[in-house]
């Protein structure tokens with residue numbers, strides 16, 4: 001494989017960092033990934049991977065690995081509050097492939113991270129350092145320098161073309177190196193659990209996603225058949241003080257007055273992990289030869305199921321720019337120019353979904369009427385800009401001598 005002679009440092013071996021490492025390595029660049037955790041992190045639960053993200057992953061050669069550990073749900077059942085049958089089933093499955101050219105799938109986050117990690121092991125030009133204790137980097141006119149305190153206590157210093165912070169919502173890269181803001185609490189908590197496959201089979205169709213609306217909260221459920229589990233996430237408002245006082249937010253059981261939701265809650269018992277939801281709104285995604293991708297740049301509410309998808313799209317756009325542009329600084333500027341408007345649109349769609357999902361009576365009646373009238377076709381048409389997007393660098397990018405290998 002011809003190398004580009006460039007070395008990139010990526011902070012964070014999550015979905016964004018590993019996808020970027022793969023995308024850069026495919027161009028022949030050398031990549032060093034720094035991961036704080038001593039092992040691949042198993043945190044998180046289920047993820048919906050929409051066609052805009054899946055297309056990128058398929059191009060990186062992950063189609064089979066993902067297909068082996070994911071499900072293509074046949075649709076999304078929308079249940080208004082206390083309604084025994086779905087208001088509408090929004091079709092997914094083959095329709096998504098036909099219309100958008102890639103699958104809509106659901107899988108466990110850890111399974112996607114593992115598939116990405118295994119794919120990186122096929123590249124001699126990707127080095128992943130786990131258990132990194134600390135690191136510091138500086139941007140110079142011709143690249144970056146970095147000092148890394150490794151797991152074993154030794155210090156490694158290096159020079160590189162760029163450092164990319166894929167270090168998540170509370171990113172050190174954003175706050176310390178770019179002088180960016182802390183993540184902001186968004187007034188919502190997700191409670192997540194995984195239930196045995198059969199425990200909710202009487203309440204939910206297990207070949208589909210189910211979204212249950214309720215006044216002030218909503219629940220998203222989908223099966224992870226390869227684990228024989230069902231992923232459940234309940235989202236509700238929790239005031240700032242309660243979420244930030246260091247106390248563990250308590251599941252708002254008093255809100256719940258729907259037989260179906262009570263059955264799901266009973267199946268889970270106290271086995272819920274609360275997850276206060278933070279967002280990132282930072283004026284700069286880069287400074288000199290240091291830049292950001294994924295949640296580090298633009299963490300968003302998960303109400304359009306797109307946070308990871310945006311990190312994956314970021315990688316597809318940024319990698320060719322980094323190897324093709326004369327400097328990383330130019331690449332980061334073009335990247336932000338291409339990506340910011342789309343990411344802002346996705347994040348604001350997620351915010352309005354949160355409002356729509358949690359509507360109270362009588363607004364909920366109007367909402368249900370609109371969703372029913374729109375139906376499956378209307379849903380696909382409304383989101384074609386999102387799912388049909390093909391994340392690519394600009395067509396005029398000069399990639400002479402460094403095409404994918």
Ligand SMILES: Cc1cc2nc3c(=O)[nH]c(=O)nc-3n(C[C@H](O)[C@H](O)[C@H](O)COP(=O)(O)OP(=O)(O)OC[C@H]3O[C@@H](n4cnc5c(N)ncnc54)[C@H](O)[C@@H]3O)c2cc1C
Pocket residue numbers: 011012013014015016017034035036037041044046047048049132166167168169171172173190192233275277293294295296302305306307308309310311
């Ligand atoms: C309830 C919920 C449901 C969601 N559902 C979906 C969904 O259905 N679809 C979807 O697309 N998205 C979804 N998301 C969003 C998605 O989980 C995130 O957007 C995505 O995981 C972000 O990936 P990332 O790689 O950018 O960051 P992270 O996953 O946070 O990875 C960051 C990595 O960096 C490491 N790290 C942190 N600090 C340092 C440091 N200083 N040095 C080195 N390493 C460091 C961490 O250990 C971690 O491995 C959901 C989120 C939530 C909370």
